Amino acid sequence: METSFTKNKKLSCSDCSLGNLCLPFGLNSDEMEQLEDIIDSAQSFSNKSTIYRSGEPFKKVYAVKSGVVETVVTDANGEDHILGFYLPGEIFGLDGVHPNQYLSSSISVASSVVCSIDFKRLSNLAATVPSLQQQLLCIMSKEMKPSITAHGEFTAEQKLVHFLLQLSTRYRQRGYSATRFQLLMPRKDIANHLGMAPETISRLLRRLINDQVIDIQSTEVIVKDIDKLWQLAGFQSSASDHSADTVNFI
Amino acid sequence: METSFTKNKKLSCSDCSLGNLCLPFGLNSDEMEQLEDIIDSAQSFSNKSTIYRSGEPFKKVYAVKSGVVETVVTDANGEDHILGFYLPGEIFGLDGVHPNQYLSSSISVASSVVCSIDFKRLSNLAATVPSLQQQLLCIMSKEMKPSITAHGEFTAEQKLVHFLLQLSTRYRQRGYSATRFQLLMPRKDIANHLGMAPETISRLLRRLINDQVIDIQSTEVIVKDIDKLWQLAGFQSSASDHSADTVNFI
């Protein structure tokens, strides 16, 4: 049993990110077949359409294939709170494991394609495939790390810059450009997520553009000075390499 | 395989909380023995002493037996950020699963007793004990739900009141009183965690005391009007029952 961790050399923690396919590396072809067997076919969702609703029983987890998905909770006052955005290659819905129902709703931003996986079958499979189990735990461990900027004590600019860096890093991890990427979600949603007014987002982006740190062409962000961006985020280290993995945390 | 979820009727999601012992229900005596076998003996930590440091390799997860433990990250500017507090019966250290090292440090607030569990052995055991696997996933799923008040858009009073309600709920879940509990961590740490100034904590607590909502006697909080507290938190529902489980989320 102890060896089940060490013998599978194919799996390292950086593999946890799951590639652009719905699911992970480190499986032999037989295991991979079993896995593909339980993945449902991809579904398309148009802008603002709901993938699952808060309160529904937890059955499936989802992987984004294209587009962006946001998760939202509505509080007792009817106010929505956007908890996070999920980019292509990322998994969402795992927060439903606990009370065995989704506590947030997931909504497609722009049009998105997602594929779903029955969680019971996935977790049963994980019990027989150690590397799959570890990857599941890895993904969840990652999501346990709230963006540190959520913990207050940061200026609006730091929060926004950090948000941009996070997107950049996550796109890069999935094989996309870290310096040219889509900002598909509306300002209003970014503002909601970061806990500030849409007007503030506007003003700050304007300032970043004026200062030649970034450029924005329609929905595309072009990072012109990533070091400056890191500096503005409040982490002066030339952190562009290894810290990529910890951007969610620090 | 499919039946491994349904046959173990002893396990329901509410069991995920782990009792006051280090580990969970739903195991037969043989499984329980295997589990106890891998739990290390309890260790004591004095006030402000470190249990593990950010950057150390991830080896163990920990359960609080008494006292309070906080997890902290230090950013590149040398500023500390308190990510969370762990009460008796709760598990911490699981955030280290991902990059296979701890990204936060854990520090005892006041004096605490904790026991540790080697994670490799725990996760190997989980692979053979489905209910243990599910509980692991459950605990992590719970921690994936950041306190919604962290997502900005809340007044300082709402954040603080929500924090108090969260403590109350978590103490109750572990069999302690929901209306009389210890506030062991200093104001400064609460302020840091909630992203506000210590002075603000002071003023708000004073107001809550003046308004007869709570009382504070040295380190003990006495909740005098829990309905009012929920109301102040911004969730007017008489939510004292089932929402207990979702307090982290909403």
Next chain:
DNA sequence: CGAACAATTGAACCGATTCAAGATGCGTGG
């Protein structure tokens, strides 16, 4: 093309921080 919505920009306002000072509590040593 025009309507509806999203984004931008300016000016007044407000909540929370900051700075400064005083109060309370607590362990140590005389």
Next chain:
DNA sequence: CCACGCATCTTGAATCGGTTCAATTGTTCG
């Protein structure tokens, strides 16, 4: 046991960052 010193907590007044409100411009789509 009290006196001292240090740390935590409390309270007040000035300041500032970000919000709110309002008006304008830009963009998307039927």
